[in-house]
Amino acid sequence: MxxxxxxxxxxxxxxxxxxxxxxxxxxxxxxxxxxxxxxxxxxxxxxxxxxxxxxxxxxxxxxxxxxxxxxxxxxxxxxxxxxxxxxxxxxxxxxxxxxxxxxxxxxxxxxxxxxxxxxxxxxxxxxxxxxxxxxxxxxxxxxxxxxxxxxxxxxxxxxxxxxxxxxxxxxxxxxxxxxxxxxxxxxxxxxxxxxxxxxxxxxxxxxxxxxxxxxxxxxxxxxxxxxxLGMQDGQPSPPPFQATIRKTLWLRATVGGILKFHISPGAFVREGEAIATNYSILGEEQNIITSPTHGIAIGMATMPAVKPGEPVCHIAKLSESQIKRYERSLNKDKSDPYKQAQSDLATNLDVVEVNES
CATH class of the missing domain: 3.40.630.10 (Zn peptidases)
Structure with a gap:
């Protein structure tokens, strides 16, 4: 101090x-x-x-x-x-x-x-x-x-x-x-x-x-x-959990096309999970972008049209045990602002089920 x-x-x-x-x-x-x-x-x-x-x-x-x-x-x-x-x-x-x-x-x-x-x-x-x-x-x-x-x-x-x-x-x-x-x-x-x-x-x-x-x-x-810091009275408002992130990585498009996302910002993901599907401009499926690691989506593109190399999703690495523990924490309070943020931020993305055409 x-x-x-x-x-x-x-x-x-x-x-x-x-x-x-x-x-x-x-x-x-x-x-x-x-x-x-x-x-x-x-x-x-x-x-x-x-x-x-x-x-x-x-x-x-x-x-x-x-x-x-x-x-x-x-x-x-x-x-x-x-x-x-x-x-x-x-x-x-x-x-x-x-x-x-x-x-x-x-x-x-x-x-x-x-x-x-x-x-x-x-x-x-x-x-x-x-x-x-x-x-x-x-x-x-x-x-x-x-x-x-x-x-x-x-x-x-x-x-x-x-x-x-x-x-x-x-x-x-x-x-x-x-x-x-x-x-x-x-x-x-x-x-x-x-x-x-x-x-x-x-x-x-x-x-x-x-x-x-x-x-x-x-x-x-x-x-x-x-x-x-003792500058105001009251009790702090704790988050549902607090994770320390040491490593993050960006997933990038490999071909030009239009994205349909399968997760929202703030979603927990597992290795191999589908993040987005890249379609051609005429609606043909080109490839599915998957997560190479367990983690949480901390950043996502809001522009669905992409060229090769452009960012799609920013993943913060977490372990499977961390994900399970943090998921339980989030589920305890449905009114938590972090759950609300996940819902709000998803409104600007086209999020669909993996098998949806």
């Missing part, structure tokens, strides 16, 4: 003292006409000293489930803190968000541009600003993401579990699936952790959407972390 801090906090030149809540427009860039482009930030500070936590969303401008999670957290629940500081950034990539685009106007991926550079590219400057104005001034971080274009992700937390502080943070969030890894080079969570701020990410749902079951899991996770 970091040392409790109650000194004045300055973000973007604005001082936020203990007991204050302020909305700040953090200067990011300018339009062609010289108007300032600002990142919206809300800072909530308790009068009592405690940890500083940031929650960011929409580093990819089309991944707005995280924006919805922060929105619901702010307006659907009480944000009063017992101690510490909470910094909420519902949209990091304002330029991409305004244009419904994943990337920045310079076509760079902001989430491969950290730690950034004060005098670098547009992406580098924004990354530098986020690192130095937000991440480095906090003790913990949560970064909210969705799947890439034409895919959906079953809710999972990704974290570098070799770090004890990050491992505790990931566990406290309370997601059913925790995937081990440092993150890609240049990613925000990797560089934030490297700079001394333990950071995790939530991957959930599709781009361009705000999905109710994803919101429930995300808001619940933020609140779990705050309870764990």
């Amino acid at each position: 970091p040392k409790a801090r109650n000194s004045a906090l300055k973000i973007g030149g604005v001082t936020i003292r203990a007991g204050e809540t302020k909305d700040i427009g953090l200067n990011l860039s300018e339009t062609y006409t010289g108007d300032t482009i600002r990142m919206p930030v809300r800072v909530i500070r308790s009068k009592k000293a405690g940890p500083r936590v940031f929650v960011t969303a929409a580093i990819h401008g089309d991944e707005i489930n995280g924006t919805g999670i922060i929105h619901d957290f702010l307006f659907g629940q009480s944000c009063e803190l017992k101690c510490g500081t909470l910094i909420l950034v519902p949209v990091v990539n304002v330029l991409g968000f305004e244009n419904n685009q994943r990337y920045l106007p310079d076509r760079r991926d902001l989430n491969r541009s950290f730690p950034g550079s004060q005098n670098g590219s547009m992406a580098g400057r924004i990354a530098y600003k986020l690192m130095n104005e937000i991440a480095k001034k906090c003790d913990y971080g949560i970064d909210l993401h969705s799947a890439a274009f034409q895919r959906t992700n079953y809710p999972n937390v990704r974290a570098d579990l070799s770090s004890p502080n990050i491992r505790k943070l990931a566990s406290a969030f309370g997601c059913a699936l925790v995937i081990d890894g440092k993150g890609p080079l240049g990613s925000f969570r990797r560089e934030s952790a490297r700079a001394g701020t333990p950071t995790i990410i939530l991957e959930a749902g599709e781009p361009w959407k705000i999905e109710p079951s994803v919101l429930q899991i995300g808001v619940q996770g933020i609140r779990n972390v705050l309870v764990h």
